[in-house]
Amino acid sequence: MAAMLMLGLAPALGLPLAARAQAPASATDMTEAEAEAGTKAETATAPVPAPVPSPAPVPTPVPAHPAILFNRWQENWAVLADKTMPREPFDGLKYIPLSQGDPGTYLSLGANLRERFETNNAPSFGTNPANPRDSYVISRLETHADLHVGPVQAFVQLQSDFAPGKQVLSAVDSNRLDLEQAFIALTQRVGPGTLKLRVGRQQFAFDLQRFVAARDGPNVRQSLDALWGDYEVGPWRLIGYYSRPVASRDRHPFDDASSTHNLFYGVRVERHVWHGKELSAYWSRYTNDNAAYLQVRGAERRDVWDMRFAGKQGRLDWDLEAMGQSGRVGSTKIRAWAFGTLAGYRFAQTPMTPRIGLQVDGASGNRGNNSGGNGAGDTLGTFNPLFANGYYLNLAGYAAYVNFLHVKPSLTIAPTSRLTIMTALGLQWRMTTRDAIYTQPNIPVARSAGNGTAWTGAYNQLRADWKISRHWSSAIEAVHFSIGNTLRSIRAHDSNYLGVELKYGW
Numbered sequence: 001m002a003a004m005l006m007l008g009l010a011p012a013l014g015l016p017l018a019a020r021a022q023a024p025a026s027a028t029d030m031t032e033a034e035a036e037a038g039t040k041a042e043t044a045t046a047p048v049p050a051p052v053p054s055p056a057p058v059p060t061p062v063p064a065h066p067a068i069l070f071n072r073w074q075e076n077w078a079v080l081a082d083k084t085m086p087r088e089p090f091d092g093l094k095y096i097p098l099s100q101g102d103p104g105t106y107l108s109l110g111a112n113l114r115e116r117f118e119t120n121n122a123p124s125f126g127t128n129p130a131n132p133r134d135s136y137v138i139s140r141l142e143t144h145a146d147l148h149v150g151p152v153q154a155f156v157q158l159q160s161d162f163a164p165g166k167q168v169l170s171a172v173d174s175n176r177l178d179l180e181q182a183f184i185a186l187t188q189r190v191g192p193g194t195l196k197l198r199v200g201r202q203q204f205a206f207d208l209q210r211f212v213a214a215r216d217g218p219n220v221r222q223s224l225d226a227l228w229g230d231y232e233v234g235p236w237r238l239i240g241y242y243s244r245p246v247a248s249r250d251r252h253p254f255d256d257a258s259s260t261h262n263l264f265y266g267v268r269v270e271r272h273v274w275h276g277k278e279l280s281a282y283w284s285r286y287t288n289d290n291a292a293y294l295q296v297r298g299a300e301r302r303d304v305w306d307m308r309f310a311g312k313q314g315r316l317d318w319d320l321e322a323m324g325q326s327g328r329v330g331s332t333k334i335r336a337w338a339f340g341t342l343a344g345y346r347f348a349q350t351p352m353t354p355r356i357g358l359q360v361d362g363a364s365g366n367r368g369n370n371s372g373g374n375g376a377g378d379t380l381g382t383f384n385p386l387f388a389n390g391y392y393l394n395l396a397g398y399a400a401y402v403n404f405l406h407v408k409p410s411l412t413i414a415p416t417s418r419l420t421i422m423t424a425l426g427l428q429w430r431m432t433t434r435d436a437i438y439t440q441p442n443i444p445v446a447r448s449a450g451n452g453t454a455w456t457g458a459y460n461q462l463r464a465d466w467k468i469s470r471h472w473s474s475a476i477e478a479v480h481f482s483i484g485n486t487l488r489s490i491r492a493h494d495s496n497y498l499g500v501e502l503k504y505g506w
Helices: 002-012 077-081 485-489
Strands: 106-120 134-149 152-162 175-190 193-202 224-233 236-247 262-273 277-292 297-313 316-329 332-346 355-363 404-416 419-429 455-466 472-483 495-505
Touching: 077 106, 297 332, 404 455, 455 485, 472 485
Parallel strands: none
Antiparallel strands: 106 134, 106 495, 134 152, 152 175, 175 193, 193 224, 224 236, 236 262, 262 277, 277 297, 297 316, 316 332, 332 355, 355 404, 404 419, 419 455, 455 472, 472 495
């Protein structure tokens, strides 16, 4: 039914039929042909040697189905044009050829389903009387059609998101039916490199999605009405983007919209250095005409400066990122910053290949007064986490990338190739007691600003991820947060979260 819906909506939305632009080809190493065995000619009087047997034929690799990717538009289903590939049910809908002479001209249909049960005995540490505890299901269904014609791609994706049983609904919980993505893309060879362009409603994320994320943790993902372009040449990638974040409304179907009151645009450069390690930097401008912080309200014009270095050397891996922010909210200057570090060492020869990890993150808070209105003084130090990803810290939502210092040692093991288990201890402080304690995404805990000490609390986290098959996966995550005296003084209490998730991708 989802496939029929997508085929019907493409022309109704006025989208041209085109081919995909930024799908990386699935690289399969080709086996080189072995050299022919030869023998030197003997003289007439020499005995005739026994014949040399021919080398065994090298088996031809069997083509594999594409992996189900986080960005579905990056998949390349043209491999199903190979008649020798083993077939799965409904492959006829994954690859619908549209040209007898060009296997790269095709239509592909697909869907995602995610069901997650969540129970939280103290959202916002129990400080919100309207939502003292909650148990519910968040359900997300996405269907898409992906059309390829030569260098052009047209991708359309619908979403239907519900949160049955949830007492307090927000914009990221429910969206009964709407257009999640609809863009046209072009991939073209230009000079020594490749130019890729996308225009329309789309999703993009940077790096570990600390600050620019597709918001996959909650129910409704973050879309943007955007123009995206990148040029790749050798180890370099140059990117430019101009976007208007889409606001989820859910008053009736197909009512999501973006506005010039909220913009996000910038430029980014990436380079592979030192045997495949990643170095990147970007500048962005974030604008919000109706920004509201504890200390100041007004039109926000925030410049973002970010650098990241990530890689792997032997058994050691790391990801380091730092961001500075400047600009103004109304007449108040912005001076804010944040950093994130992840590092780990894997014992590859030990059973279950344990990895010891350490995560250290921090973000500035406001050190001015907390009188509200426009009383922030000359400078606002509260960091704006932009489009943050709750997955990066944990799914419980007890911490946000604002006014905090976060230290989390962890241990990850892999009992099987399809199962990983991670356990961690998180320690959390405030950078300044003059600003609040915040929960996801950047919600201040009532009465916490200007009170107590820097210590916020500690939490235990346990997470297991099971890759059931190519289509199915499951996860379970549990978090117990033991609060500090500052939260206890405002009648908050310890909090417990449990999430059980099942995902299907076709």
